[in-house]
Amino acid sequence: MVGKRMRHIGRYRDIASALIRNGFGFVVEEMGISQFLSLPQKAFFGRKTEHHSKTIGERVRLVLEELGPTFIKLGQIASTRPDLLPEEIISELEKLQDRVPPFSFDEVREIVQSELGGEIEKIFRHFDHAPLAAASIGQVHQAVLHSGEKVAIKIQRPHISKVIETDLEILQDLAVLAEHRLKWAAKYQVRDMIEEFSKALRAELDYTIEARNADKFSKQSANEQAVYIPKVFWEYSTKRVLTMEYVEGIKLNEIEKLKTNGYHLDHITEILSKEIFRQIFMDGFFHADPHPGNVIIKQGGIIAFIDFGMTGRLTSDMKHHFSSLVISLMRQSTDGVMKAILRMGIVPEDIDLKQLRADIEDLREKYYGVPLHQVSIGEAVNDLFRAAFKHSIKIPSDLTLLGKTLLTVEGVVEKLNPDFRIIDVAEPFGRRLAKERLHPKYIAENAWKHVTDYTELLMDFPAYVAEVASLMKRGRLRHEITIPELDLFLKKLDRISNRLSFSIVLLAFSIIMVGIIIGSSMGRQSTLLWKIPAIEIGFGVATLMFLWLLFSIFKSGKF
Numbered sequence: 001m002v003g004k005r006m007r008h009i010g011r012y013r014d015i016a017s018a019l020i021r022n023g024f025g026f027v028v029e030e031m032g033i034s035q036f037l038s039l040p041q042k043a044f045f046g047r048k049t050e051h052h053s054k055t056i057g058e059r060v061r062l063v064l065e066e067l068g069p070t071f072i073k074l075g076q077i078a079s080t081r082p083d084l085l086p087e088e089i090i091s092e093l094e095k096l097q098d099r100v101p102p103f104s105f106d107e108v109r110e111i112v113q114s115e116l117g118g119e120i121e122k123i124f125r126h127f128d129h130a131p132l133a134a135a136s137i138g139q140v141h142q143a144v145l146h147s148g149e150k151v152a153i154k155i156q157r158p159h160i161s162k163v164i165e166t167d168l169e170i171l172q173d174l175a176v177l178a179e180h181r182l183k184w185a186a187k188y189q190v191r192d193m194i195e196e197f198s199k200a201l202r203a204e205l206d207y208t209i210e211a212r213n214a215d216k217f218s219k220q221s222a223n224e225q226a227v228y229i230p231k232v233f234w235e236y237s238t239k240r241v242l243t244m245e246y247v248e249g250i251k252l253n254e255i256e257k258l259k260t261n262g263y264h265l266d267h268i269t270e271i272l273s274k275e276i277f278r279q280i281f282m283d284g285f286f287h288a289d290p291h292p293g294n295v296i297i298k299q300g301g302i303i304a305f306i307d308f309g310m311t312g313r314l315t316s317d318m319k320h321h322f323s324s325l326v327i328s329l330m331r332q333s334t335d336g337v338m339k340a341i342l343r344m345g346i347v348p349e350d351i352d353l354k355q356l357r358a359d360i361e362d363l364r365e366k367y368y369g370v371p372l373h374q375v376s377i378g379e380a381v382n383d384l385f386r387a388a389f390k391h392s393i394k395i396p397s398d399l400t401l402l403g404k405t406l407l408t409v410e411g412v413v414e415k416l417n418p419d420f421r422i423i424d425v426a427e428p429f430g431r432r433l434a435k436e437r438l439h440p441k442y443i444a445e446n447a448w449k450h451v452t453d454y455t456e457l458l459m460d461f462p463a464y465v466a467e468v469a470s471l472m473k474r475g476r477l478r479h480e481i482t483i484p485e486l487d488l489f490l491k492k493l494d495r496i497s498n499r500l501s502f503s504i505v506l507l508a509f510s511i512i513m514v515g516i517i518i519g520s521s522m523g524r525q526s527t528l529l530w531k532i533p534a535i536e537i538g539f540g541v542a543t544l545m546f547l548w549l550l551f552s553i554f555k556s557g558k559f
Helices: 002-007 009-021 025-031 033-037 048-052 056-067 069-078 087-093 105-116 160-181 183-187 190-204 207-220 255-260 265-283 316-331 334-344 353-367 377-390 397-416 423-437 440-473 486-523 534-556
Strands: 124-127 138-145 150-156 241-245 285-287 295-298 302-305 311-313
Touching: 009 025, 009 033, 009 056, 009 160, 025 033, 025 160, 056 069, 056 087, 069 087, 069 160, 069 190, 105 150, 105 241, 160 183, 160 190, 207 241, 207 265, 207 285, 255 265, 265 285, 265 302, 265 316, 265 397, 265 423, 285 397, 311 397, 316 334, 316 377, 316 397, 316 423, 334 353, 334 377, 353 377, 377 397
Parallel strands: none
Antiparallel strands: 124 138, 138 150, 150 241, 285 311, 295 302
């Protein structure tokens, strides 16, 4: 680890300096990285007034912008996770802009020829030198194949993979260090957070993943006449170069141009909304970044999606839980919402269910009496995910990405047609999915799945027992019992055991006395033992014991 730090010490210094400049010098100091970076103590102070005039969220955003592409992309990914980060930070991360200058055509030529194995003039009939768009990971150029087909080519920025891997390696190291030294970092499980975000960012570096996503969308929407997915040219695509059909049309954010060309905005909003919910509820695979720049209206009002780098996947159970959540929200059912949330995420053992219910009730009051058509489903879902965050419930990343997607679609729809309410489109899909779960075929398939799972469990049971027995023999089997207010519990247990013992003694004494009485009556002998009236004395003792037992029970107040 020390070797890695020394190898990238310049980058460590950049990160530490950015944190200090934006008022997070205490984090650098508490983590102890100021020592091996040899940072001057005066760097931790100064410009205090400026820092205090900005919120924590603003300062986090400024740090990420200052540190460049890797951190900006991580911030954008993190903005989709209201279950992991507070609302004030999420709102600032959403403002991060991926604006960078384009790289030169000479570098474009070198990358394309290296990846496709030939001269650029021989592979393409025409290749535009000026890019259509530039971003932190890559930029897009228009070209024409020798077949005459127009294509859009995404080329990865030179050396960006190495830069990102270095930054991610440093972030992993800092996350481990933070969890060891800072309580809040351990609470928020910063290391797991960085690992999850890193996985998503590495996926964006592999353009073949985006190409497969496009192919999958194409197959899913094959029967949708009003939806179009551009073709992938696999023979001209690699991990660093992606060649897709160039889509001609009007972008969704060019509203005036759409009106001028005679397009009906209400028709476009309906098609867009239905397609997104079809992807979510029916296919379980959805375009997670449907902002206006990624949706193009082709001739005839056909909606074309582009840029498939960010997608979401929902399992059958996720789809069911989400549909249950939507229906419960519409019915304003606290119980239904609570069940859906608890089934969606990983619930901590020490969760306070009463407080969770109270928080959901507070949210219900927020939307109580508000007409359904005025409720933002995306905002409501994200509010619930924030409530889950408060109680440390881990929601799957694809579900939180879904909440972000819904907010994006609602924003687009509102600009196109303010009177259109997306929840009206969502409800039929949710009910359809709920009905499908009651279909005999689904029930049979689900039952068979459980039978298979239980059969495998029973088959593996002997092996589990043998493993436990082996651990017991070696003395390695550990168990832990945690009981709140243990001392009070032990005292009560001690009282119970004392009373039980007393009752047993009383019962035994009574049996002995009954035996003496029966024996003396059958033998017609005196009840005097060694000139002592045993029965009379025994009866008196038994009576006193019985009265003492009754007194102690009455004193406890519990019968």
